[in-house]
Amino acid sequence: MKTMTCEQFGGPCGLEHHGTSADDVIKAQDQHLKDAVAGGDATHADALSDMKGRWRNPIGGMGWYRRTKKEFAALPES
Numbered sequence: 001m002k003t004m005t006c007e008q009f010g011g012p013c014g015l016e017h018h019g020t021s022a023d024d025v026i027k028a029q030d031q032h033l034k035d036a037v038a039g040g041d042a043t044h045a046d047a048l049s050d051m052k053g054r055w056r057n058p059i060g061g062m063g064w065y066r067r068t069k070k071e072f073a074a075l076p077e078s
Helices: 022-038 042-056 058-074
Strands: 002-005 016-019
Touching: 002 022, 002 058, 016 022, 022 042, 022 058, 042 058
Parallel strands: none
Antiparallel strands: 002 016
């Protein structure tokens, strides 16, 4: 199990996401951003927009995805 925070994904808070794979924490961050914005937290709106934008640009999005997977792999087990 490894941990990444909202801030590590470019978000504004220190909420921790735990998972056994990079995909687990990426999905958790995506849901966190959606939930925060839907709940009226405007501080997460830019990060949500960035996250959505990555997937609209497949080449740039895949670069981000590969970097994030490498960052996750380098993290210590928690």
